[in-house]
Amino acid sequence: MTARRPRVGVLALQGxxxxxxxxxxALGAEVALVRTPAQLAQVAGLVLPGGESSVIDKLSRLFxxxxxxxERIAGGMPVYGTCAGMILLADRILDxxxxxxxxxxxxxxxxxxxxxxxxxxxxxxxxxxxLGDEPVRATFIRAPAVERVGAAATALASVDGRVVAVExxxxxxxxxxxxxxGELRFHRRFLDRVRAAGA
Amino acid sequence: xxxxxxxxxxxxxxxxxMLKGGVIMDVVTPEQARIAEDAGxxxxxALERVPADIRAQGGVARMSDxxxxxxxxxxxxxxxxxxxxxxxxxxxxVLEALxxxxxxxxxxxxxxxxxNHIDKWxxxxxxxxxxxxxxxxxxxxxxxxAMIRSKGEAGTGDVSEATKHIRTINxxxxxxxxMSKDELFVAAKExxxxxxxxxxxxxxGRLPVVLFVAGGVATPAxxxxxxxxxxxxxxxxxxxxxxxxxEARAAAIVRATASYDDAKAIADASRGLGEAMVxxxxxxxxxxxxxxxxxx
Numbered sequence: 311m312t313a314r315r316p317r318v319g320v321l322a323l324q325g326x327x328x329x330x331x332x333x334x335x336a337l338g339a340e341v342a343l344v345r346t347p348a349q350l351a352q353v354a355g356l357v358l359p360g361g362e363s364s365v366i367d368k369l370s371r372l373f374x375x376x377x378x379x380x381e382r383i384a385g386g387m388p389v390y391g392t393c394a395g396m397i398l399l400a401d402r403i404l405d406x407x408x409x410x411x412x413x414x415x416x417x418x419x420x421x422x423x424x425x426x427x428x429x430x431x432x433x434x435x436x437x438x439x440x441l442g443d444e445p446v447r448a449t450f451i452r453a454p455a456v457e458r459v460g461a462a463a464t465a466l467a468s469v470d471g472r473v474v475a476v477e478x479x480x481x482x483x484x485x486x487x488x489x490x491x492g493e494l495r496f497h498r499r500f501l502d503r504v505r506a507a508g509a
Numbered sequence: 510x511x512x513x514x515x516x517x518x519x520x521x522x523x524x525x526x527m528l529k530g531g532v533i534m535d536v537v538t539p540e541q542a543r544i545a546e547d548a549g550x551x552x553x554x555a556l557e558r559v560p561a562d563i564r565a566q567g568g569v570a571r572m573s574d575x576x577x578x579x580x581x582x583x584x585x586x587x588x589x590x591x592x593x594x595x596x597x598x599x600x601x602x603v604l605e606a607l608x609x610x611x612x613x614x615x616x617x618x619x620x621x622x623x624x625n626h627i628d629k630w631x632x633x634x635x636x637x638x639x640x641x642x643x644x645x646x647x648x649x650x651x652x653x654x655a656m657i658r659s660k661g662e663a664g665t666g667d668v669s670e671a672t673k674h675i676r677t678i679n680x681x682x683x684x685x686x687x688m689s690k691d692e693l694f695v696a697a698k699e700x701x702x703x704x705x706x707x708x709x710x711x712x713x714g715r716l717p718v719v720l721f722v723a724g725g726v727a728t729p730a731x732x733x734x735x736x737x738x739x740x741x742x743x744x745x746x747x748x749x750x751x752x753x754x755x756e757a758r759a760a761a762i763v764r765a766t767a768s769y770d771d772a773k774a775i776a777d778a779s780r781g782l783g784e785a786m787v788x789x790x791x792x793x794x795x796x797x798x799x800x801x802x803x804x805x
Contacts, residue, residue, distance in 0.1 A: 324530040362528070365531060368549045428611065433519060434513045469511045490523050
């Protein structure tokens with residue numbers, strides 16, 4: 311273990327970048343915005359924020375960071391994706407645009423807008439045993455859900471039978487947004503993975 | 510069953526947070542909505558007429574036909590917004606029943622009430638409202654708006670009013686951050702906004718909701734300028750579908766908004782787009798035709 315502050319990035323093409331930066335900084339991380347391959351090369355872990363997954367996909371190709379991100383994921387870089395970030399981490403997307411791609415890495419099928427339109431967006435208390443007894447106050451905004459968890463991935467939480475948090479080695483994804491509600495434990499878990507990977 | 514809460518302030522403001530860094534495009538047909546989604550819009554605004562046509566054709570401008578909104582919702586998977594007249598709470602109820610993702614209580618339509626805006630708190634669907642200055646923005650937030658857009662002057666293709674409004678709002682916020690507590694009481698009185706909200710803005714140095722820019726954005730450079738002036742994102746109305754090549758212009762504005770601090774990328778995005786919308790200089794508009802003056 312190194313005592314240095316972990317240097318992590320937030321993919322800053324579109325979405326709730328500011329909220330993730332605030333949580334990571336509150337946890338003592340050094341945070342950089344990542345929009346180019348050179349910026350990606352400087353970080354030891356990456357957060358994929360909430361936003362519009364189809365737009366982040368397009369911009370990741372335009373900014374030529376898509377392939378470098380896929381290479382880093384294959385190389386074991388810890389990544390945490392929320393909402394759109396979960397869609398981008400999924401090996402398979404359901405209800406995506408015809409041309410929509412993900413970075414992949416998580417052995418899951420994820421459905422976009424699985425809970426309906428904005429009037430169906432909701433908050434809920436979720437049991438997440440991996441984070442301890444204290445429930446998670448989770449905010450779901452036009453959220454995706456994991457329709458199938460592959461053999462390599464592990465479900466961490468669900469809402470009425472639908473999986474909404476998953477983990478696979480250094481990859482972590484939630485369909486909801488801990489970053490908008492003051493919930494720190496998922497980001498802490500991500501930073502623990504980053505420290506472990508750098509040890 | 511997991512116990513869930515819909516329509517909370519966090520959920521309403523949250524969707525706007527997710528739209529940050531993006532472009533919201535006015536569309537009047539499902540075909541245009543498809544072009545917008547393919548070009549990388551984060552959301553579309555479903556309308557019967559874009560502001561430039563409302564301006565040209567005159568008459569009373571109202572909420573869109575539900576059939577049109579349904580057809581646009583069926584076409585795209587990104588969020589769909591729609592406009593209600595200022596103060597027209599029944600148009601808002603109808604739009605909520607149609608399950609649009611955001612309601613724009615908009616000065617682009619003819620106001621239905623010259624005294625009151627809609628009480629937006631009882632609705633599950635979130636609202637975005639226009640503002641020309643900080644006091645107006647804070648009054649809308651007090652009424653329950655979950656997102657603010659500076660008004661600009663819609664349907665002109667002239668970005669000068671958008672510039673004025675985003676600069677005014679941000680300048681007034683900066684001024685608050687330098688004030689002592691006793692001065693904030695007077696600031697609240699002058700802004701005609703609740704003290705608690707004024708104190709919150711002074712502490713945070715920004716609005717408690719997302720701030721987009723609207724009204725007159727017509728080019729990639731316009732969009733990037735609004736972002737450099739501190740906007741969280743951009744609404745583009747008539748600027749795309751009143752131009753020579755909507756597909757290319759829509760994609761270029763998305764690209765410039767994401768690359769707003771990279772002049773080379775903005776230059777590349779600006780190449781070969783064909784004609785921009787012709788536009789009208791705001792200075793040539795007689796005062797009764799200035800939409801930004803609707804709402805208070």
